[in-house]
Amino acid sequence: MKELDFDSEDLEVTEEFLSRAYTRMQIGGDVEQTRAHVSRNVVGSVSVDDLEFSYDMSHDAGTLGKICLGNVHSGSIVRQYFPDGEEGFFGPGDVFVYTPHDRPYAGVIRRSSYNLVMFDPQLLTRAAAGLPGRRPDPVRLVGDRPVSPAAAQHLRRTIAYLRDGVCADPELSQQPLLVSAASQLLAASVLVAFPNTATTEPTGADRRDAHSDTLRRAVAYIDEHADQDLSVADIAAAIHVSVRTVQVAFRRHLDTTPMGYLRQVRLSHAHADLVAADPSGTVTVTAVAARWGFFQLGRFAAAYRAAYGCSPHQTLVQRGP
CATH class of the missing domain: 1.10.10 (Arc Repressor Mutant, subunit A)
Known part of the structure; x- marks a missing residue:
């Protein structure tokens, strides 16, 4: 669901907008060319922003109150103050922790197009509750760069799915279980991608x-x-x-696992809905899958076929396997 759509060539107006949309900040840039575009889509408590600056925009900002990830498409970003004053340089293809939720941040956006993904840190703690070796404390990220190229690629794909899949479809973005599953997928991808504090053994x-x-x-x-x-x-x-x-x-x-069992139960409910549906009506496989929290239709179909010996579409058309 789109929440913001901003476009301006006025530096003062852009600073005022960014301060409202993110946190109080001061910005600077070449007054001769200052076009900025920002749009925001929201999935539950997660926001996925598209930003583009046609100039080198410096910024010095306060705390966000949310974990913020950067995902660079073009240009580059120089980011300061993470974790302890260390400067970072990020270019196309890089995904990184832009800032923790409780620290100020500063840097320069160098004629860049990128995403900012923001979410409450509690989402990480909640996702980590399902991990083997979960610590009882709130989870913190302790590094700003992915632990491996594969983890980074998975996180970029997750961000793309949130932006181009769930956000882009009003019907999907209104499904509570789908929104929850997408948010938890993001949190799990972040925990896999970045060093964090979520490990301990069962007592x-x-x-x-x-x-x-x-x-x-x-x-x-x-x-x-x-x-x-x-x-x-x-x-x-x-x-x-x-x-x-x-x-x-x-x-x-x-x-x-508990979540594995929950998926089995939800798959059973999806099967029951497909069996009960009128094949000549308006019910679709996509809608049923979304209702029960299955946001990747290919994986849903594969799990369904493994459980029931036919595709979800066959069940819908035939009213039963």
Whole structure:
């Protein structure tokens, strides 16, 4: 869903806009050529901005209150003050942590076209709750560059999907489970891409409490709330055990993860919706998949075929496998 669309050749107007859209800042640039364009799309609590500056725009800004990623398409960005005054230079193809949520930032945008992706740091903590070895503290990113080219490429693809897939389709961007899944995919991609603090091992108490009754209560909670935005932390809180206990219970008794089981339940609901749909009506496979949080149609179709022996489209047309 588009939230902002700004275009100006006035440096003062641009500074005022950027201060409203991001945080209070001072900017500078060549007064002879100062065209700036900014547009923003929003997916749940995540914003994906497209920015283009036709001049070298210097900026000195306060804290954002959100984690901010940069993704450069053309030109270059010189970024200062991360993590401790270290300067960074980023060009086309680079994806990086522009600024943590609690630090000021400064730099120069050198005739660049790029994305800024912003989100609440709690999204990382929530996503990390499902990771083996999760620390109980809030998760922090401790490096600004990806740990590998493959991780960087995956993160760029995730950003592109948010921008060109979910944001570009009003119907998809209004599906709560799809928005949740897309946001969690972004958070997981960020945790894979950048060094962070989210690791520890399960305790003896976690292993002791991961018995069959814990699994039964977790399964019942998931079954009853599969149409809602769920994380491992939500499931653990609902049945009054630790996140690691829930993870160990699912691995020990079902050889899967809590989120893996949730996907199976949602796939079953999607199957039921397709079976019940009138093949001559307006129901589509894409809409059903989105309703149950499956945002990559190819993966949904592959998982569906593995579970039911036919494609989702065949089920919709035939009203049953």
